[in-house]
Structure formats: structure tokens, C-alpha cells
Amino acid sequence: MDRSEYWSHTVVGASALEATPFLIVDTTVMARNITLMQSECDERGVKLRPHVKTHKSTHIARLQLAAGATGLTCATLSEAVGLASAGVVTDLLVAIPVYLDEPKAALAREALSAHTRLLLAVDSVEILSSIAAAGLTTPGVGLMIEVDSGLGRTGLTPEAAAALALSAQVQQGALEVAGFFTHGGHAYSPGASAAAANDEIQSLARAVELAGLTGRADLIVSAGSTPTALLSASAPVNEERPGTYVFGDMQQVGLGQTDIGGVGAVVIATVIHSAEDRYVLDAGAKILTKDRPDWMNSYGQVIHRPRDQIVRVYDNHGVVRCAPGDASPKVGERVPIAPNHICPVVNLVDELVTHDPATGTTGRIPVDLRGHLS
Template structure:
């Protein structure tokens, strides 16, 4: 039976094609793939990604790592500069004792010391995070050797170096961000080699910069796209996902034509509130490319369809497929995903629990 709207739906055929396309592109360049599972937070999807050739998964938090490791997906990189306290040390130690291979981010000498003081030397490995131009976290590339050598002196295995080119999330920014990331990682890897801690893994990537990174002469040995599994309205607008590749939508019902617009029953509590400054709306409609969600409240989405007369609007009670701006945010708002083998199927074939939902620490 089709559930009542609103709900998040996965087009299985499209998602599997997305997983295969990304895996094949990385393999063709001899680059390992470690997709970011914070996008889907779902065991079934993680298993599909590994079965398609991913060397492991990336996560954002220890909580996400615990969920995936418990399901046997236990080759995990926590791509975050963790500040280790007693609770985090105990949880990471438990994961290691259970046989999980865990690597964590570090971007300062002080943070490396905290890893050692937490008793994690020999239990987890570390990757040095460098700032590749996004200016969020990460040390400057020339300091990577200092951080790596401090960790190594403390008995911590230093697996490599990583960056996140988040500034690729901007119009016309993908190629520039990929080039800046490649240069930052090249400088960081040289700094680590000079310090006597050569990186075994040089990791980068994001969904918008993925294709550009593959096209470069880059030191990258691993890429970590996340949103590529689903796509979303941001990727559609950036040009890194075609509309026919979007595999996650919010199924919503047209409940009103007030003001000559569509009013949908899917608001910010389903679609998520994210809207970049450059975005043309709060989301889009997959089957009406010119439509934009122009106003969003908790349980309402107001949609304008340019050039369509009021009498020609999708009728009251009809179903539309809304594309969230940010699929990661939308997934974290629901308990389960409804899986349709193909987009035109009348009923879902499966319901997948969003197992790592809310595991933010």
C-alpha cells in the first residue's frame, strides 16, 4: 500500500545506476571510492555501495560509525577533526575491540595529543585534515607534516591526508575547487613525506567536484562523494546531477491552489530548510523543471509554475515529486525511506529504516 504523503521515496533503479556510475568512474582512474554515508544513513544502501566496489564508507560521527559497524560495514573513516574526551575514547575503543577498522580526522598537534591521551594509539588510525580552500576545518597544507609527526611520535598510525572541497558548492566553482584541492593535497603530502610520515592515502572529493577531480593530474588516491547516490536540487542547479539521475524525492499531495500556486503537504520538516544563497528556490519539482518552491514553512510548500495558467495546475489531490535542496538534510528528518523499484510503480517494494538518523555525536 502506498503510504500517506508526505514521505521520502527512493527510485531504486536510478539509485543503483548512480552507485554503479560513480564506482565505474573511480575504478577507471584507479582511484579508491569511500562514499560518505551521512547522505543516506541507511544500511541497505551502504551494503550496495560496498558491493559495487567501495573500499569502505565515510561517516561524520562516532554515532554513525557505531550503526554501520554493528551491521558489518566496519571499514570506516570518520571525516571529522574529533576532539577526544573520555566518552569518545571509550566508544572508539569499543569499536576497535569489536574488530572495526576506524580512521579519524585530526588537524592540530593538540588534537593528536588528545588521541594518544585517550588510549587510542594502536586502536584507531588518523588522517590529517588540510584546508583546501573551503576555510572550515583543516590545517594549512604546509603544516600537515607537523601534525602527522606529532601523531606518529605519540604512537598513532597516520594513514594519510584528506580535504573537503566544500567551496565546490557554488555556481562555476567545481573545477576551481577541484584544482585547489589537488594542489593543497600535493603540498600536504610533500610536507608529510618531508617529516618522515609519508601518506598511504590521499583523500578528497565531494559530489560537485567529483568529475573535475577525476579529470585532473592529482595526487588523490581516494574520493568521498556523498550526495551522488541520490542527487538533489542543489546538484541539479550546479550541473553535477541531471534530473533523470535524481533518485530521492518527497512525494507530496497538492492540498490547495491558493494564490494561483500549488500548496503541498511537504514542508521544512520533510524537505529540510537548507537554501544556499545562490539557489533559485527551496526545492524543485522533478516532473516540472521550471517550477520552484518559493516559500516553505513547517508543513507547507508553496510552488510557482511559470507559464502555467491556474486552470492547468496539477489538480487538487494529485501527487507530485518534490526534490529537496539538500538530500542529506531531508533523510535525517525521516524514520524510513520508501523504496520503489521503478519511478512509475504504484506501490513501494520495501521500507528501509534510516538507521543512523540523529546519530550526531
């Protein structure tokens, strides 16, 4: 059975008792994605530190650690605290520079008390000073200096990153530089992955060299995103931080990172209106999001009707234009939609409905880190 038939018949059928719209995860695809990324990283001799912002689930974080991940990546301190309160205690990197004013410092201290190590992103003296001012100059805290490898978001040039690592402020504050990291997010357009991965390697190598830390055995040199994870896995890079790979999405398909068989999280919606040239789904921006890169022409793919375009999403409606010559599906029909970008979609649901193809049964995984914005 091909994937489109699988989703539109098998999975839709198995989940008939769920009220649409909902997000359903194929547990076999997810397990395969977790195992595959781990074994590819193992083969290349790099550590894997998956990003939890994609799944926002302590259950799935545990699966990744059990498969061999050596730690986890978070986007926020409250994700770190949430992991800890669920008992997921690990070596943790918060991969966005957090300015520790008093409420954030309290979150950082709470996270530190539970995790085996807390790595904090730094790309300015202000962030650095806020970490020192919060009293986080204790064993267990490490600084990860962010290098901008071409995305133009946060991070410093390799030169400035090295200078920050060597600065008096680090020395005086007794803050330990645990390593350098970058996110080659400029990989997110077709054909750009290889060059972005090379940028990651080169800019990290330059920062390490300029900081005079080339020989330090325990130095973390961390790169990564799902498109670049395996392409940038070579020295001095010794750690990768992909997130999206666990589920896959249409953006990853468009980037050539996976095919539709690797997409394991799909929104099931119901057709509520059917006209000659269009149909309307009960799934809109509040589950599909408005995430649509410039190089894509639809807000997600109706899996078994790949020529249809989701042309507009309102809060709770999705408007789909039929491919020329094709008839619209009937009102009441359930359709599976592969989202463009799975991370913000997961963050809109309270639980993942799961489908186990081996048994044909459905289950649930709570998205217990949903929200956790600060």
C-alpha cells in the same frame, strides 16, 4: 516517457497507498549511480570511500561496498558505531575532527573494536592529544590530517598539516599518520568545481611533499565531494569520498554534476490548498528542510512544473508560487519534489519508500543511522 511524467504519474501511482509526505527512491537510478561512480573511480585508479551521511542506511552502505568501495566515510562516531552494530564492518574514516572527551572516547573505542581500521581526522594538537589521552594509540587506528583546500571550515594549510604530521606529539604518542584528506566544499557554487578540484590536488600534494611522505606506498591521499570526485581523481590523490551522488539532488543538477535523470530520491507531497497564484503542499521544512543555496530560488523543484517556485516552507506547509499564466494543481493531487540537498532530507525520515521500475512495486529501506549525531 520523460522523467517528469515518470515521477508524477508512474511513481505517484505506484505509491498511492503511502500517506504523504514521504521520500521515495528509484532503486534503478540508485543502483546506476552507485555503479557509475565506482567504475569511474576504478578507471582512474582511485579508491572510493562513499560518505554514509547522505543515506544513513546500512543497507545502502552494503550495496556500495558490494560494488567495490574499499571503505566508508562517516560524519560522526555514532554513525561508525551504528554501522558496526548492524554488522557493517569495514575500513572507516570519520572525516570530521572529533575532540575525544570521555563520552566521545567511549564511542571511539566501541567503533574501533568492530571496524577493520578506524581513521580519525586531526587538524590540531588538541584533537591529537585527546586521541592519545583516550588510549587510541593502538594498531587499527590511523590519523588522517585534514588539509583546508579553500573551504575555510576545518583543516590546516598544507604547511601546518605537514608540520602536524611531523610533530613530536605524533612521534611520542606513537600515533600513525595514515594520510591526508581534504574536502573541496568550495565547489558548491556554479562553475566552481574544476578550480576546487585542482585546489584539492595541489594542497594535498604540497602537504604530502612537505611531510616527506611522497614515496610512501600505503599513504592515503583522500579528496572529494560529489562535484569534485572525478575531477580531483589524479595523483597524488588516491581516494575519493563523495556522498550525494548515490541519490542526486537539485543542487547537483544546478552544479552540472547530473541531470534530472540522475536524481533518484524524491519527496511525494499532496496539494492541500489551491489558489490562483499559489498552492500549498503538506510538505514543509520537516521534510524538505530550509536548505536553499543563495544561487537557487526554490526550496526544491516540483518536478513536472519546473517553473513553479517553492517560496516558503513552514514546519509542515510548503507554499508554491505558480509560474505566471499556469493554473494551480487541484487539492488532493500528489506532486513529486526533488529536494535541493538530499542529505538532511534523508535524516528526517525513518525509512525510504522504494520504487522498483522493473516490477512496479514499492518497498522500504530503513534509515537506521538517522540521527546518530554525536
